[in-house]
Amino acid sequence: MLVMASGFCENCCRQLKNILVYLRKVCREFEQKLRDVFRELSQCTCFRNTPESRFLRRKTHDSSSLHLLCDDENQLLNQESLRTLSRLASSDNADLQTTAALYYLHVSHHLKSPLPDAFMEPVVALLLSTDLDVQKTITLSLVNLLAKNKVCKEMVIEMGTLVPLLELFRSSDAAAQCHACACVTLLASSEPQSEAVMVDGIMPLLALAKSYEPQEQQNATWALLHLTQSDWSRRVLCDVGVVPVLVLLLQSSDSQVQFYSCAALCNITAVREHHPKVMSIGGHFLLKSLLTLVSSSVEKNSTQACRCLQTLSKNVLIQEQLMELDCVLPLKALLKKSSSAWRESAVTLLSSLSAHPSNNDVLVSKGLLDDIGQLLHHPTSVIITHGCRIISDLCVSSAGQQAATESPCVPGLLGALLSPSLSGETSLRVTSCLHQLMTCDALKSKLSATITSEQVSRLVKMSGQTLNPQLSHDSASIIGSLEMTEDTVRLLRPHYVTVLDFLLAFLKSKDVEWQQLAVVTVSNLEKDGGFSSLLAGSVLEAELREVTRRMLHAIEPLSPPSIHP
Numbered sequence: 001m002l003v004m005a006s007g008f009c010e011n012c013c014r015q016l017k018n019i020l021v022y023l024r025k026v027c028r029e030f031e032q033k034l035r036d037v038f039r040e041l042s043q044c045t046c047f048r049n050t051p052e053s054r055f056l057r058r059k060t061h062d063s064s065s066l067h068l069l070c071d072d073e074n075q076l077l078n079q080e081s082l083r084t085l086s087r088l089a090s091s092d093n094a095d096l097q098t099t100a101a102l103y104y105l106h107v108s109h110h111l112k113s114p115l116p117d118a119f120m121e122p123v124v125a126l127l128l129s130t131d132l133d134v135q136k137t138i139t140l141s142l143v144n145l146l147a148k149n150k151v152c153k154e155m156v157i158e159m160g161t162l163v164p165l166l167e168l169f170r171s172s173d174a175a176a177q178c179h180a181c182a183c184v185t186l187l188a189s190s191e192p193q194s195e196a197v198m199v200d201g202i203m204p205l206l207a208l209a210k211s212y213e214p215q216e217q218q219n220a221t222w223a224l225l226h227l228t229q230s231d232w233s234r235r236v237l238c239d240v241g242v243v244p245v246l247v248l249l250l251q252s253s254d255s256q257v258q259f260y261s262c263a264a265l266c267n268i269t270a271v272r273e274h275h276p277k278v279m280s281i282g283g284h285f286l287l288k289s290l291l292t293l294v295s296s297s298v299e300k301n302s303t304q305a306c307r308c309l310q311t312l313s314k315n316v317l318i319q320e321q322l323m324e325l326d327c328v329l330p331l332k333a334l335l336k337k338s339s340s341a342w343r344e345s346a347v348t349l350l351s352s353l354s355a356h357p358s359n360n361d362v363l364v365s366k367g368l369l370d371d372i373g374q375l376l377h378h379p380t381s382v383i384i385t386h387g388c389r390i391i392s393d394l395c396v397s398s399a400g401q402q403a404a405t406e407s408p409c410v411p412g413l414l415g416a417l418l419s420p421s422l423s424g425e426t427s428l429r430v431t432s433c434l435h436q437l438m439t440c441d442a443l444k445s446k447l448s449a450t451i452t453s454e455q456v457s458r459l460v461k462m463s464g465q466t467l468n469p470q471l472s473h474d475s476a477s478i479i480g481s482l483e484m485t486e487d488t489v490r491l492l493r494p495h496y497v498t499v500l501d502f503l504l505a506f507l508k509s510k511d512v513e514w515q516q517l518a519v520v521t522v523s524n525l526e527k528d529g530g531f532s533s534l535l536a537g538s539v540l541e542a543e544l545r546e547v548t549r550r551m552l553h554a555i556e557p558l559s560p561p562s563i564h565p
Contacts, residue, residue, distance in 0.1 A: 077107075077115070077116060077119065081103075082116075082118055082119060082122075085100050085103060085104075085119070085122040086121065086122050086125075088100035088103075088122075089122035089123075089125035089126045090122075090125050094129070094130075094131040094133075094134060097126060097129050097131060097134045098131070098133060098134050098137065100122060100126060101126050101134050101137035101138045101141065102137060104122075104123065104126070104137075104138060104141040104142075105137055105138075105140060105141045105144075107141070108140075108141040108142075108143075108144035108145045108148075108150070109144060111145070111148075111150050113150075114149075114150050114151065114152075115145055115150050115151050117152070117155060120151065120155065120156065120159055121159075123138060123141070123142060123161075124159050124160060124161060124164075126138040127139070127142075127161060127164040127165065128164055132171065132173060132176060135164075135168060135171075135176060136173065136175050136176045136179060139165065139168065139176065139179035139180055139182075139183055140179050142156075142161070142179075142183050143179055143182045143183055143186065146183060146186040146187065147186060153186070153187050156187060157187055161183070161187075162184070162187065162202075163204060165180045165183050165184055165187075166180070166184065166204050166205050166208075166223065167204070168180035169181070169205070169208060169216070169219035169220060169222075169223055170208070170216055170219065171219075172215065177219055177222070180223075181222060181223050181226055184223055184226065184227065185226035185227065185229065185230075199236060199239075199240055202227070202236065202237065202240055202242075203240065205220050205223055205224060206220075206240065206241070206242060206245055208220035209221055209224065209245050209246075209249065210245060214252075214253075214254045214257065217249065217252065217254060217257045218254065218256050218257055218260070221246070221249060221257050221260035221261050221264065222260050224237070224242060224246070224260070224261075224264050225260045225261075225263050225264040225267070227264075228264045228267035228268055229267060231271070234267065234268055234271065234274070235274075237268070238268065238274050238277050242264075242268075243265070243268065243274075243277050243278055243280075243281075244281060246261045246264050246265050246268075247261075247265070247281055247285060247286050247289060249261035250262060250265075250286075250289040250290065250292075250293055251289055251292075255296070255298045255301055258293060258296070258298075258301050259298070259300055259301050259304060262290070262293060262301065262304045262305055262308055263304055265278070265286075265308055266304065266307050266308040266311060269308060269311045269312050270311055272314075272315070275312070275315055275318070278312070279317075279318065284321055284324075284325060287309070287312075287318070287321055287322060287325055287327075288325065290305045290308055290309050290312075291305075291309070291322075291325060291327055291330055293305035294306060294309070294327075294330045294331065294334070295330050295333070299339055299341055299342060302334065302342060302345070303341050303342060303344075303345040306331075306334070306345035306346055306348070306349045307345060307348075309322065309327070309349055310348055310349045310352050313349065313352045313353060314352070316356070319352075319353065319356060319359070320358075322353070323353070323359055323362060327353075328350075328353075328362065328363060328366045328368065329366070331346045331349060331350055332346075332366065332367075332368065332371050334346035335347060335350075335371045335372075335374075335375050336371070336374075340378075340380055340383075343375060343378070343383060344380060344382040344383060344386075347372070347375060347382070347383055347386045347387060347390070348382065348386050350363070350368065350386070350390060351386035351389045351390050351393075354368075354389065354390045354393040354394060355389070355393060357393075357396070360393060360394050360396070360397060360400065361397070361399065363390075363394060364394055364397070364399050364400050364403050367403075368390065368394065369390075369391065369394055369400070369403045369404050369407040369409050370403075370407045370408065372387050372390050372391060372407075372409060372412070373407045373408030373409040373410075373411070373412040374408055374412070375387055375412070376408075376409070376412030376413060376415060376416050377408075377412055377415060379415075379416045379419045379421055379422075380421050381421050381422075381423060381425075381426050384416050384419065384421065384422070384426040384429055384430060385425070385426060385429050387412070387416075388413070388429040388430060388432070388433040389429075391404065391409050391413070391433050391437075392432070392433050392436055395436065395437060395440070395443075401440045401442065401443060402442070404437065404440075404443060405440075405442045405443055405446055409437075410434075410437065410443060410446050410447050410450055411450050413430055413433055413434055413437075414434070414447070414450060414451055414452070414455045415455075416430050417430055417431075417455050417458045417459070418454055418455065418458060424468060424471070427462060427468075427471055428468065428470055428471045428474070431459075431462065431471055431474035431475050431478065432470075432474050434447065434474070434478050435474040435477050435478055438477070438478060438481040444481060444482075444483060445483060447478075447482070448482050448483035448485060448488050449483075449485070449487070451482070451488070451491065452491070453491050453494075456479075456491045456492060456495065457495065459475045459478055459479055460475075460479065460495045460498055460499060462475035463475040463476040463479060463499075463502050464498065464501070464502045464505075466505075472502070473513075473514070473517065476502065476503075476506070476517060476521060477517060477521075479492070479499070479521065480517065480520050480521030480524050480525070481524070482524070484524065484525070484527040484528055489528045489530070492525070492528070492531075493528070493530055493531075496525075496530065496531055496534050497534070499521075499525070499531075500534060500535070500538065500540050503518045503521060503522060503540060504518075504539060504540045504543060506518035506521075507519075507540070507543045507544060507547050508543065512551075515547050515551070516551075518544070518547075519544065519547065519548065519551075522535070522540075522544060
């Protein structure tokens with residue numbers, strides 16, 4: 001024994017053992033006495049009829065009972081639990097309300113089956129609590145239940161939860177706002193039978209949006225933004241007049257309110273059926289407000305305004321109005337910004353405008369091709385894609401071709417060939433645009449005089465891309481259209497062997513278009529004696545003669561028909 005090992009004598013050890021036995025006996029008797037007292041207290045009406053005492057009796061069982069309670073849904077959601085939760089939720093005691101809210105939080109994490117409808121009544125009572133911590137806890141619980149589809153969204157709305165949830169947007173507590181917004185957003189994805197229920201919840205939100213208090217406007221527009229992510233709630237919002245409110249808030253002095261309002265309008269305008277309501281505000285007020293926001297010093301507001309205008313520009317009438325409002329100048333200013341987000345949003349919108357031929361003369365006269373040429377010296381995939389579209393659209397006319405010749409577009413496109421951001425898709429954009437420009441003699445001359453050895457190497461490499469036939473075709477077409485000046489010949493000569501290989505593959509193709517491309521390219525490159533020397537006696541030359549013979553045979557005129565008197 002431990003006492004023996006401690007060095008005590010036999011008598012001392014015996015006395016210590018007696019004391020230990022006595023203490024154990026006293027503790028057992030005291031424990032039994034406590035149980036007897038609490039049993040009698042629990043049976044008294046003073047305690048039995050107090051809701052908190054009943055709840056606490058259940059919660060003060062031993063640890064094994066608590067473990068069972070946490071895991072067994074039957075015990076979590078039985079009638080006794082419901083009665084207790086109802087009493088706690090309706091209590092004026094914040095601590096008791098907190099206990100009920102925490103109970104729901106636990107349930108929301110562990111519940112595997114749907115929450116019985118009856119258990120929603122205490123939730124509504126807790127949402128109406130005057131204690132912010134209780135409201136935050138119960139809204140978080142409701143977020144979990146809604147996200148996991150453990151409660152019926154229609155039933156939640158019908159029980160009147162929207163009004164207290166929307167009231168939480170007035171709170172200065174970020175967590176309360178976040179939880180309430182998440183609840184409203186999840187509820188907005190449902191389509192209950194009665195739209196009036198949703199309308200009744202939205203009207204207080206619109207009132208908040210019209211408030212002169214910036215924080216309340218922020219909270220309201222944040223909620224409206226989330227509501228516009230649902231098709232059904234978008235329609236309801238438009239019906240109750242959210243558009244004029246959002247348009248007015250674009251001119252708010254608060255940048256956050258501007259952003260939320262603009263983003264919400266962007267979601268609404270993504271649906272063409274809402275355009276008449278959006279544009280019903282007279283005097284181009286919306287477009288003017290958005291163009292003002294385009295010039296904002298706040299990047300996210302400016303780029304969001306561009307996105308909204310791009311969505312609207314799909315409507316031809318709106319696009320005409322935009323051009324009348326001289327939208328090109330503020331967009332050109334964004335192209336010169338240091339931020340790629342600014343540049344990308346502007347070039348994307350300008351690409352939408354250039355897609356309509358009626359706008360092209362104005363865009364050319366505004367010097368847009370100069371800006372696009374400069375922009376291509378700092379390319380991203382978005383800039384390359386939309387920059388090439390703009391150049392292709394504007395170079396259809398002779399005025400556009402002349403402007404492109406005088407602009408840095410050609411050097412910009414050639415430089416983009418070597419960009420690290422170039423992918424298969426963007427490579428095709430660049431080569432297709434260059435191929436189009438080569439049909440104009442002035443642009444062909446400029447490209448031939450500007451191209452570098454690295455860019456020639458890139459075009460030769462892409463010409464052999466068998467996995468991307470269009471890219472191969474466009475790249476080879478550019479090489480075959482180059483003016484064979486002394487400088488161009490010097491750049492091409494190191495690649496003649498590779499050129500012979502892909503031209504032979506073109507000639508062996510069953511597609512006449514590829515054969516014609518090979519014939520034209522050989523004809524152009526033969527202007528250099530060095531290429532002619534390599535061609536002489538080669539497999540390519542023999543294949544070329546055979547293909548040429550077949551082509552001539554195919555186009556031989558038919559013998560004139562006999563004329564009978």
